[in-house]
Amino acid sequence: MKIKKTVDELDPYVPGRSIYEITSEYNLKPEEIIKLSSNENPIGPSPQAVKAVENSIKDMNRYPESDLSDLIQELAVYSNVKSEQVLVGGDGADEILDVLGKTFIEPGDEFIVHLPTYMYYEFTLRIYGAIPVFARWDIENNQLDVDSVLAAISPRTRLIFLCTPNNPTGGLITKEDIQRVLESTEAVVVVDEAYFEFSGTDNVDLLKDYENLLILRTFSKVMGLAGMRIGYALANEDIIQYMYRVKPVFSLTKLSYVAALATLKDHEYLERSRAASVESREHLYQGLKEFPMLKVFRSYANYILVDVRETGMNSAQLTEELMKMGVIVRNCSSFRGLDDYWIRVSVGTIKEDDLFLKILKDILE
C-alpha cells in the first residue's frame, strides 16, 4: 500500500475536547460540564430550526435538494450580495477550505497564513501538496503584521488567509490592511469572517472592487448550528462557479438545509444570539481581568485568549485542573505560533462564565 506523501507526513488536526471524552475520563455527568472550548453558541439553536428539522426527519430516505436556490437567495439577502456570489458547503466552512484546495492548488503552490490563526487552513491545504508560508500576527498589539504578509507573497502564492476576528487572538484586521494585501497579489485572498457577527464589522463592500477576494463564513457560531455543519463563501461569480464544479454535490444534508433556512429567517433569534454573546463576552472579560496573574486579550469574537504563564502552570496543567472540575477550555499549545502558556475561553452564558470564573479562582488561589 502506498500512502500519498502529503498524508503520510500530515500532523493530525487537534480539535477541542468533547463533552463525551471528558465525562468518561473524569467520571462526570454531561450536565455537570461547562464546554467553553469550541466557540459554539451557548444559547442553543433557533427554535424555528428545531421545528424545521423535526418536520423533515420523516424524509430522510430521500437525497437532499440539489437546487439550494431558496437558501442561497436568503444568504444573498443576509450578506448583501447577488445569489451568483454565494457557495454553500455541507461540512461547515471547513468544507469550503477543502474546495479551495481542490480549485486552486497544484502541488508545490504556496499559501500564506499569519501565525497564530485557525489551524485548519494549513491542515487542509497541505493535503493538496501546498506549501505554507508563514506571516506574523503581532500578539502584543493583537493586530496583523501586514508587512509580513506582503513580504511573504511570491509568484507561487495561490491563496492568502486573513482571519478577522482572528482565531484564537480575537483581534480584527483593518479594512485598509485587507486592501493592501488584495492590491499586492493576484492570488485569492480568503478573509475568514466566521465570527464577523460578534464584531459589528465585515468586508463584503470590498467584493465589488476586488475580483480576488473570497469571504468565508459559517453557521456554527452566531447561528447556533455547529452540529449541522454548514458554511458558505462569498466571492465574484467566476470563483464561485469554479468552486461549484468540484464541491461534493450532496454534502449539505436535508436536515442541515432546512435548519439553515429556518435560522436565517428567524431574525429575532439571530439578534438575541448576537446580543447575548457580546454582553457575555464583556462580562467574561471583566471577570478575567480581576486575576492579576492573567494577561487577557480584548476580543471581537465569542472567545477570549488568555496568557497564563504567570500562574505557575502551563496551559496543559491549567486545562487539566479545570477539566477535573468539569470545565473544558481550549489548550492552545497545538496552535502554531503559540507556546505552552495560552488558553482560549469561549464565551458561555453569563451563568456559565460565572461558574467558570469561580472554579478558576479556586484553582488559582
Ligand SMILES: Cc1ncc(COP(=O)(O)O)c(C=O)c1O
Ligand atoms: C476562524 C474559523 N474559520 C472557520 C471555522 C470552521 O467552521 P465550521 O464549523 O463552519 O467548519 C472555524 C471553526 O471554529 C473557525 O474558528
